[in-house]
Amino acid sequence: MMATGLWWIRRDLRLRDNQSLRAALAGARTVIPVFILDPGILQSRYHGRAEQRKAFLFGGLRRLDEALRERGSRLIVREGEPGAALAALARETQASAVFAEEDYSPAARRRDGGLARAGLRLLLAPGVSIRHPDRVRKADGAPYTVFTPFSRAWRAVPLPTEGDLVPVPRSLPAVAGGLSSVPLPDLPLSAAFPPGEAEAQRRLVRFTAGETAPIYAYGEGRNRLDQDGTSVLSPYLRFGMLSPREAAVRALQAMDRAPETAARNSAEVWLTELIWREFYLAVLYHFPSVLTTAFNPALRRIAWRTAPKDLEAWRAGRTGYPVVDAAMRQLTTTGWMHNRARMIVASFLVKDLLVDWRLGEEWFMDRLVDGDPAANNGGWQWTAGVGTDAAPYFRIFNPTLQGQRFDPEGRFIRRFVPELARVPEKLVHEPWRMTHAEQEAAGCVIGKDYPARIVDRPLVRDRTLAAYKRSQELARVVRG
DNA sequence: TGAAATGTTGGGGCG
DNA sequence: ACGCCCCAACATTTC
Numbered sequence: 001m002m003a004t005g006l007w008w009i010r011r012d013l014r015l016r017d018n019q020s021l022r023a024a025l026a027g028a029r030t031v032i033p034v035f036i037l038d039p040g041i042l043q044s045r046y047h048g049r050a051e052q053r054k055a056f057l058f059g060g061l062r063r064l065d066e067a068l069r070e071r072g073s074r075l076i077v078r079e080g081e082p083g084a085a086l087a088a089l090a091r092e093t094q095a096s097a098v099f100a101e102e103d104y105s106p107a108a109r110r111r112d113g114g115l116a117r118a119g120l121r122l123l124l125a126p127g128v129s130i131r132h133p134d135r136v137r138k139a140d141g142a143p144y145t146v147f148t149p150f151s152r153a154w155r156a157v158p159l160p161t162e163g164d165l166v167p168v169p170r171s172l173p174a175v176a177g178g179l180s181s182v183p184l185p186d187l188p189l190s191a192a193f194p195p196g197e198a199e200a201q202r203r204l205v206r207f208t209a210g211e212t213a214p215i216y217a218y219g220e221g222r223n224r225l226d227q228d229g230t231s232v233l234s235p236y237l238r239f240g241m242l243s244p245r246e247a248a249v250r251a252l253q254a255m256d257r258a259p260e261t262a263a264r265n266s267a268e269v270w271l272t273e274l275i276w277r278e279f280y281l282a283v284l285y286h287f288p289s290v291l292t293t294a295f296n297p298a299l300r301r302i303a304w305r306t307a308p309k310d311l312e313a314w315r316a317g318r319t320g321y322p323v324v325d326a327a328m329r330q331l332t333t334t335g336w337m338h339n340r341a342r343m344i345v346a347s348f349l350v351k352d353l354l355v356d357w358r359l360g361e362e363w364f365m366d367r368l369v370d371g372d373p374a375a376n377n378g379g380w381q382w383t384a385g386v387g388t389d390a391a392p393y394f395r396i397f398n399p400t401l402q403g404q405r406f407d408p409e410g411r412f413i414r415r416f417v418p419e420l421a422r423v424p425e426k427l428v429h430e431p432w433r434m435t436h437a438e439q440e441a442a443g444c445v446i447g448k449d450y451p452a453r454i455v456d457r458p459l460v461r462d463r464t465l466a467a468y469k470r471s472q473e474l475a476r477v478v479r480g
Numbered sequence: 481t482g483a484a485a486t487g488t489t490g491g492g493g494c495g
Numbered sequence: 496a497c498g499c500c501c502c503a504a505c506a507t508t509t510c
Contacts, residue, residue: 394510
């Protein structure tokens, strides 16, 4: 056993079911928890602004520090390039190894590679995903690129149980008082997402515990924009304030305890969402180029429109399509967007405005508290129809129909688009159909109080289908 | 984890 | 009673 090891915290801000912390405690008598403020990541293309996500991360680190102090330890924060910063800390503390949870994004893997060059021994433990991407492969060893067979293979291996979860250590070795630690930046938090492991546990319990838990209505509830039918756990999974393995265990327990078959199936749908998360983590691990390029080679030559005004209207939630605008404003005000809304606004940007999906991906990374390169990129490539197991490119969401189906009374609309508060329920998803008198009566004159539609949908459909077809033809010529 | 156009079916009103 | 038409509901096809 070594005398001292560093527990390098990256996206595992928790004490429950933490395999990296367990490895550190098993391998070293003294364990020093450390977080590195890395300008290379905090100022990167993907995490450059992302104020709300950084606020959530820093808040989560404060909560973690409190939990560590309750157990006799504390968090050390250092700033700089991780290899250099960790090497300096290792010299100060005579630490002989760095323990961390393995992360799969290209930036994370580059960063980890830098540790060996700094002369540090890095010991990686699983935990970001339930199954390692290397362990879910086809018979011939190739990675999966279609979700359904991936999920079948993923589920063929025995699933985790309560007994697999690593308990919280009762006490932790003390950290010497002399070690310096830099203060964390103080950024304004989104009220919708209090950071920390304790909050993640509260949400997990709310969602999965008891016979009437939302997980049992998730099959339908997850689609409703106007109801709290989802787990709202994504930011906590993003930073490991919740172990995905524990989430899967709770889903399986809920399935076992389900009062009837429909409820059981609903719980299974949520488990499937966790498997989608695993799928996109694996896709990014095996195909890191998806961060810059469409997975489908035939759809890499789409002539995207350069339309700064349309893009800005989309970002600001001023497209004139109520469900799109409500969702985009939800994103900016809360740092989160309902998953169905993500599909609707993504389809609108890519298919209706014919704007490059990467610009939408970037905006989501700027605003989302849960912004994760793997899941976000996977979602955008899926909606754009250019990715692994993508939606057919001619599948175009109609925002009016989606709104009517999943926000029937317009409550979601009215919550985030106050201009539409007094529009009659019947027309809240298509306010442009109000007569001028009705617009006056509702205090919502189109073009004055609420924007006129920025595109004529039936027309843009042909434009998009033509652009996608043209890309396929060009690709065929190049291949042939 | 589409939408819209088109096709099919079957109940009911009506002459 | 019967055929005809309308149309809603559902199914199929196409993008």
